[in-house]
Amino acid sequence: MKVTSYEPGMFCWVELATTDAKAAKSFYTGLFGWKVNEIPMGDQGTYFIFQKDGNDAGAMYEQSPQEKKERIPPHWNSYISVKDADAAAKKAAGLGGQVVAGPFDVMDIGRMAFVADPHRAMFAVWQPKKRNGATVINEPGALCWNELYSSDIEASRKYYSSLFGWKLEPSPEYTEIHVGDRGVGGMMQISKEMGGMPPMWMPYFMVSDAEATCKKTQSLGGKVHKPAADIPKVGRFAVLADPQGASFAIIKISM
Secondary structure, eight states, rough: BOOOOOOTEEEEEEEEEEEHHHHHHHHHHHHOOOOOEEEEEEOOOOOEEEETTTTTEEEEOOOHHHHTTTOOOEEEEEEESSSSSSHHHHHHHHHTTTEEEEEEEEEETEEEEEETTTTTOEEEEEEEESSSSSSSSSSSSSSEEEEEESOHHHHHHHHHHHOOOOEEEEOOOOEEEEEEEEEEEEEEEEGGGOSSOEEEEEEEEEEHHHHHHHHHHHHOOOEEEEEEEEEETEEEEEEOOOOTEEEEEEEEEEE
């Protein structure tokens, strides 16, 4: 599905921060069939844009020497579209979060800030200028969902609904996130079975075959954290990790 704009509060972009861009490029192009558009950024290195059929699906950058020194784990960043990055960052901090970086301009394409919520789950806010975000979503090889793993689900519901005006549909096991009438993501409580997993946002990429994607992940050097399993009336999903350790999920949607 091609997209040209995003409503405020919608997830609009995903970006991998990795310790080894060359290896990660090989893994993700092999797994999803993405092509890569490499953009030199001077002293900041290279920005790698993942493309599906010529459309932007996400991006990647190699962590700075300082980030590597601090042993920040490889991870995917989830971006949320906002009208005003400065106002969103100020509100995020006022609600108990922390502005980790920014707000700052990204050349002439947008303005952004990195934020940690009150439980240290990281996300980014994006005020579009020349770029709105991904130009393809909700099809195999593209982003289709974002999910928060929270250490305090009640507090997370209150924080994010206050920050972005999200409409939440909670159940004992899961909370769906809606922008207007459209489901865009979810939240769930970190359980004891998750083995001390830190609070985090995780992107979901759509695939045409969950089992085949798990096997391919392993053949490319990645890991299967949670084997393919059914979500009733939704589809079949799995939680994976690339060879550098960045976690992500995949899902085959039921038709």
